[in-house]
Amino acid sequence: MKKPDKKQTALPDLELREGQSLELLKALHILTREGKINQDSRRKLKQVNHLLQFIGPLLQSALAQNGGVCLVDHGAGKSYLGFMLYDAFLKKPDLQGQVVGIESRAELVERSHALAQQLGFKGMAFHHLTVAQALESEEIPAAVDIVTALHACNTATDDAIEFGLRRQCAAFVLVPCCQAEVAAQLRAGKNNMRATSSLTELWRHPLHTREFGSQVTNVLRCLRLEASGYEVTVTELVGWEHSMKNELIIAKKTPSAAGKKATQAAQKLNELLQSLGLEAMAPRFAPAN
Numbered sequence: 302m303k304k305p306d307k308k309q310t311a312l313p314d315l316e317l318r319e320g321q322s323l324e325l326l327k328a329l330h331i332l333t334r335e336g337k338i339n340q341d342s343r344r345k346l347k348q349v350n351h352l353l354q355f356i357g358p359l360l361q362s363a364l365a366q367n368g369g370v371c372l373v374d375h376g377a378g379k380s381y382l383g384f385m386l387y388d389a390f391l392k393k394p395d396l397q398g399q400v401v402g403i404e405s406r407a408e409l410v411e412r413s414h415a416l417a418q419q420l421g422f423k424g425m426a427f428h429h430l431t432v433a434q435a436l437e438s439e440e441i442p443a444a445v446d447i448v449t450a451l452h453a454c455n456t457a458t459d460d461a462i463e464f465g466l467r468r469q470c471a472a473f474v475l476v477p478c479c480q481a482e483v484a485a486q487l488r489a490g491k492n493n494m495r496a497t498s499s500l501t502e503l504w505r506h507p508l509h510t511r512e513f514g515s516q517v518t519n520v521l522r523c524l525r526l527e528a529s530g531y532e533v534t535v536t537e538l539v540g541w542e543h544s545m546k547n548e549l550i551i552a553k554k555t556p557s558a559a560g561k562k563a564t565q566a567a568q569k570l571n572e573l574l575q576s577l578g579l580e581a582m583a584p585r586f587a588p589a590n
């Protein structure tokens with residue numbers, strides 16, 4: 302007799318959103334065909350459902366204001382986020398909703414494209430591009446309301462921010478992954494600064510270089526967004542038990558975040574780059590003009 306798989310559990314203890322399509326969850330292989338789920342998929346479902354709470358109102362506000370909405374998801378992977386957003390908020394035929402996935406792995410792009418066709422999700426499109434290539438691509442709509450990047454690797458989050466700033470999008474929802482550039486720059490400048498600044502103690506040990514580099518990167522990203530006229534909130538995606546990378550950055554363009562506030566944020570951004578010997582990183586974190 303086949304042994305039961307202990308890691309899989311049945312549906313009742315799943316935290317599903319009201320009206321969430323079980324068929325979609327099966328198509329995304331989050332649920333097995335029998336409606337069971339393993340720990341990894343449970344974590345993913347919890348993360349995406351948590352994000353839906355934040356992104357849903359942003360989609361609805363853009364729809365109400367503009368009569369349509371375009372969301373671009375960077376480093377989309379299997380596009381769990383895009384599919385669940387579309388299913389929850391945009392699949393009604395009278396809605397002008399577009400969800401565009403940018404992904405550097407061709408097989409994932411093809412798979413998502415096939416699934417969108419199978420489900421009849423006509424407003425979904427997927428592009429085999431890096432986020433940096435998407436910046437210049439004419440395939441992507443010019444008007445974009447919301448930019449998301451969920452665990453997009455290394456500097457892909459920064460490129461996604463650049464993408465959204467160039468298109469003056471209304472909101473960003475970002476869950477950054479590790480970024481190696483800032484840590485490398487801190488490492489390179491360590492010995493030069495040590496004689497003059499006790500601040501370098503914050504990143505003297507290699508483990509601290511990595512962790513501090515990651516923290517500083519996200520602080521610089523937030524300042525970049527604030528300096529570009531966005532109101533920024535930083536919170537947790539899900540409990541620490543699920544992922545070490547769970548910082549959720551939400552930025553909304555608001556008139557009250559422009560002007561003096563943006564100027565002050567730009568000053569702080571420059572000061573921080575200078576204090577940490579990161580002047581070479583200024584173009585990476587440059588605010589929108």
Ligand SMILES: C[S@@+](CC[C@H](N)C(=O)[O-])C[C@H]1O[C@@H](n2cnc3c(N)ncnc32)[C@H](O)[C@@H]1O
Pocket residue numbers: 375376377378379380381382403404405406409430431432433450451452453454457
């Ligand atoms: C950790 S996965 C996250 C996938 C998805 N966002 C999620 O959370 O389920 C990162 C994805 O980003 C893609 N990726 C990494 N760097 C990229 C880049 N520069 N441009 C586009 N996609 C990228 C990878 O191929 C991978 O599918």
